[in-house]
Amino acid sequence: MRCCTCQRYGHGKDRCKKPAAVCVRCGKGGHVERDCSADPHCVNCLGDHTASSNMCPKFLEKQAILRYRIGVPS
Ligand SMILES: [Zn+2]
Ligand SMILES: [Zn+2]
Numbered sequence: 001m002r003c004c005t006c007q008r009y010g011h012g013k014d015r016c017k018k019p020a021a022v023c024v025r026c027g028k029g030g031h032v033e034r035d036c037s038a039d040p041h042c043v044n045c046l047g048d049h050t051a052s053s054n055m056c057p058k059f060l061e062k063q064a065i066l067r068y069r070i071g072v073p074s
């Protein structure tokens with residue numbers, strides 16, 4: 001799961017300590033992705049993609065953990 005407030009993985013917005021939402025694209029507050037003209041900056045791995053990218057190594061890591069927990073046969 002990805003928090004829709006701070007864009008990080010591992011908790012939902014109800015458990016988020018961030019007082020205000022940050023931009024999915026650049027990870028900064030005060031605007032939304034639609035109004036963002038900054039270069040993509042992932043808050044999870046600090047890479048040059050958006051926090052919602054499914055190419056994010058942190059996202060793939062979480063996916064792998066989830067798959068392991070559910071116990072999908074390989
Ligand atoms: Zn959060
Ligand atoms: Zn932004």
Ligand SMILES: [Zn+2]
Pocket residue numbers: 042043044045046047049050051055056057058059
């Ligand atoms: Zn990333």
